[in-house]
Amino acid sequence: MTTAAKxxxxxxxxxxxxxxxxxxxxxxxxxxxIEIERAVWGSADVDIVPLxxxxxxxxxxxxxxxxxxxxxxxxxxxxxxxxxGSKPFLHSHMTAILQQYRNQGAGRKLKLFQKQEALGRGIDxxxxxxxxxxxxxxxxxxxxxxxxxxxxxxxxxxxxxPLHGGLPTDRLIAEWHLRSPRVRRALAEKRGGxxxxxxxxxxxxxxxAEFGQIRGTNPEEATRLQAEVRLEFEHWLGxxxxxxxxxxxxxxxxxxxxxxxxE
Numbered sequence: 001m002t003t004a005a006k007x008x009x010x011x012x013x014x015x016x017x018x019x020x021x022x023x024x025x026x027x028x029x030x031x032x033x034i035e036i037e038r039a040v041w042g043s044a045d046v047d048i049v050p051l052x053x054x055x056x057x058x059x060x061x062x063x064x065x066x067x068x069x070x071x072x073x074x075x076x077x078x079x080x081x082x083x084x085g086s087k088p089f090l091h092s093h094m095t096a097i098l099q100q101y102r103n104q105g106a107g108r109k110l111k112l113f114q115k116q117e118a119l120g121r122g123i124d125x126x127x128x129x130x131x132x133x134x135x136x137x138x139x140x141x142x143x144x145x146x147x148x149x150x151x152x153x154x155x156x157x158x159x160x161x162p163l164h165g166g167l168p169t170d171r172l173i174a175e176w177h178l179r180s181p182r183v184r185r186a187l188a189e190k191r192g193g194x195x196x197x198x199x200x201x202x203x204x205x206x207x208x209a210e211f212g213q214i215r216g217t218n219p220e221e222a223t224r225l226q227a228e229v230r231l232e233f234e235h236w237l238g239x240x241x242x243x244x245x246x247x248x249x250x251x252x253x254x255x256x257x258x259x260x261x262x263e
Contacts, residue, residue: 019074019106021113024064030054033064033076040096044160049094054078061121063090065113067097067106074101077110079126090118092128111144112187115178124178129155129171132229133211135253138172138246145186146174148243149260151233165215167222170230172243202256203241205232209252 024030030051037049058064061081066073075097079090092114097106118126129152130137141148154168177183207229208214215222233243242260246253 018069019067019101019104019109021065021067021109023117024066024076025058027051029066029073030064032073033066033078036073036076036096036098037094039098041161041163047159047161049078063114063117065110067110074098075106075110077114079114087125088123089125089127090123092126107140119178126176126178128174130174132170132172132233132255133207133226135207135209135246135248138255139248141174142245143186144176145180145183146176147260148172148174149237151237153230165219165222167215167226170226172233200258202258203236205229205236205255205257207253207255209248209250
């Protein structure tokens with residue numbers, strides 16, 4: 001490793017060490033979450049999650065978690081309390097990290113704190129949504145041990161966020177079963193469990209590597225690709241399969257799906 005690389009690695013580790021995650025409280029901290037929300041999504045006011053929802057989430061069994069460096073909030077997670085059948089769970093509605101603090105471990109720290117806080121209250125399931133065409137998010141989710149068995153087309157409607165590019169907001173539902181052997185294994189493995197994929201047979205769904213670039217330069221092609229991926233997920237998830245991992249290469253990525261029974 002070169003001297004410059006070592007210095008960059010050291011700076012990266014120092015930045016990660018500075019980040020502390022804790023529960024947020026008070027209007028000032030909830031307002032700081034909204035400022036990060038605006039910076040990350042760039043949405044018009046109509047699509048901004050408003051201050052009262054942060055207050056309600058914190059007061060009714062949800063979570064408002066902040067990632068801080070010193071006194072400055074650099075990321076947050078907002079989760080809402082839910083009930084499935086007779087069991088409580090958390091729906092993690094949004095997680096956002098400021099650009100300069102991404103790829104430094106802040107997102108993982110937020111999720112691990114979220115997990116421990118939920119387990120401390122007897123909650124062992126957290127769900128959230130993600131765009132199947134955002135493969136970095138998918139990779140992050142599967143490394144946590146999440147799976148996806150549900151797909152909702154245009155879940156939030158067409159929004160004003162530049163990140164969505166005027167396309168339907170198709171979403172997979174990530175399920176994070178906190179006490180499952182799968183999650184325990186995933187969190188214990190430093191490389192995301194890639195070795196465990198060998199010898200298993202999967203159905204595969206291909207997605208492009210840089211969909212955001214396609215969306216920005218060729219909207220018609222982006223619409224076509226999104227429709228193809230939607231049909232594939234609806235087909236396989238409708239047959240009882242779950243997306244359990246993703247393989248990324250220079251040319252694109254492939255979701256790995258397998259028949260799924262409850263753990």
